[in-house]
């Protein structure tokens with residue numbers, strides 16, 4: 001396959017290339033990156049704050065693009081599922097959109113009585129120079145709720161910059177609740193978005209071992225919980241790409257240490273519980289309860305996993321996810337099912353992420369940063385993978401190539417975190433990989449990616 005010259009250093013084959021992968025750079029113009037824009041990065045992080053108002057200051061397309069973008073579940077409030085927009089038009093671009101923003105904010109706050117409001121800047125706002133911060137400040141004073149600007153102009157960086165803008169916005173809320181001091185044996189869960197109920201599973205595990213969860217930022221989040229997040233003793237950061245910045249700010253200002261964890265797969269879920277239990281070593285009962293919980297939960301799912309492993313052993317997978325840390329867990333989880341990862345990539349991985357990824361991958365594995373759809377399709381066919389794990393933008397690539405697919409991102413309906421999530425994951429992978437439908441796919445009929453294959457993909 002012809003790779004764009006500017007992309008060549010963002011793709012390596014583990015064991016064949018010695019130079020480190022190039023990453024954390026702007027997407028190459030014209031490459032049609034799978035990566036989302038800065039605004040989308042902010043929107044996905046803040047969206048699950050369920051009792052907040054989310055107002056997109058920009059053309060209607062930006063709001064439509066991210067409307068209900070995540071399946072983030074709520075245990076109550078539903079306000080967050082609306083996508084409000086100032087719907088900027090040509091006249092607003094000429095004369096400015098501040099007045100429109102002010103009136104939209106006042107009207108929406110009066111109508112919905114949110115606990116806080118987030119205002120997202122989009123590309124055009126960065127171009128015309130609206131002072132979003134000043135409008136937010138004015139409305140906050142008049143309506144007496146936090147109104148927070150999110151500086152997420154789409155063109156100003158990568159999706160990771162959007163994560164940072166979201167962290168900076170939500171950080172304005174932390175520490176604003178009445179401070180009654182630190183809460184004993186307490187944590188914040190950072191970087192789980194409760195896509196299919198994962199936050200509830202994880203919270204329950206921590207509750208069972210005697211650890212209090214102060215706030216989950218942002219899965220099924222409430223503004224009041226976030227306001228008192230500074231009272232937790234430890235921050236557990238799952239999606240490091242999206243939440244490492246917030247964890248670092250809280251460590252700097254509130255001296256709350258942070259630990260990186262993952263809740264996907266047996267090994268990583270167990271490690272996440274032990275990590276917290278050991279941190280609260282003043283109560284050895286917590287560790288004892290964690291050990292018992294892991295033993296009980298693994299005992300329940302292991303016989304089923306063995307059955308799935310028999311059907312999946314020797315199959316190959318490709319992984320393309322947002323944050324590289326999730327990819328580590330997936331590589332390990334696939335190994336447990338007897339599968340090999342032949343292609344792996346992420347939208348926002350850093351140099352250290354990719355170094356660690358190489359450590360756990362087999363020689364020959366293609367590792368790709370900020371992939372394009374054609375690269376992904378081509379590598380999947382070249383490596384003859386049986387499964388692609390990705391999100392909403394990778395699903396059509398897999399189906400067009402005649403490859404099984406597992407959604408590990410926004411649209412999934414089954415929780416894949418925790419011990420029960422590992423079982424769901426194994427079942428979903430097995431059902432998709434062993435589906436009889438793939439025998440009818442062109443690839444299975446022995447056709448290579450020729451001009452015909454490319455035409456089919458384009459169609």
Ligand code: SF4
Nearest residue numbers: 037039062122123154
């Ligand atoms: S912010 Fe810019 S790049 Fe993002 S959706 Fe809107 S117009 Fe597109």
